[in-house]
Amino acid sequence: MAEIHFSDIQQSCRQRYARLRNCIAFSRYEGIYCSRKPLERCTKDLMEKIKLINTHCKDPFQKYKHSILQEDNQKITECFESLWKCMLNIDEKKKKQKKQKIKNKK
Numbered sequence: 001m002a003e004i005h006f007s008d009i010q011q012s013c014r015q016r017y018a019r020l021r022n023c024i025a026f027s028r029y030e031g032i033y034c035s036r037k038p039l040e041r042c043t044k045d046l047m048e049k050i051k052l053i054n055t056h057c058k059d060p061f062q063k064y065k066h067s068i069l070q071e072d073n074q075k076i077t078e079c080f081e082s083l084w085k086c087m088l089n090i091d092e093k094k095k096k097q098k099k100q101k102i103k104n105k106k
Helices: 006-030 036-056 063-105
Strands: none
Touching: none
């Protein structure tokens, strides 16, 4: 099994969490309410994962802890995919707004 660098996992969690929070704030601003609830659920979930990883960093070599981390990593990946979809929605909305502004100027 490849060595797991716990600091890398923590850093990854924190970055994803920050992006999720930004996305939630932005989706509210842009009026994209459809993706807000799953993202908020993921954000809460991510905070729990970060706490869990922090707790288990002290003794990373027990097998069950590795399995917990791998399971959590899967959940984090799913959350990140939700975030990605949300960001794509925002990008689409921005493109439509730009086209609308160009039309309005003509």
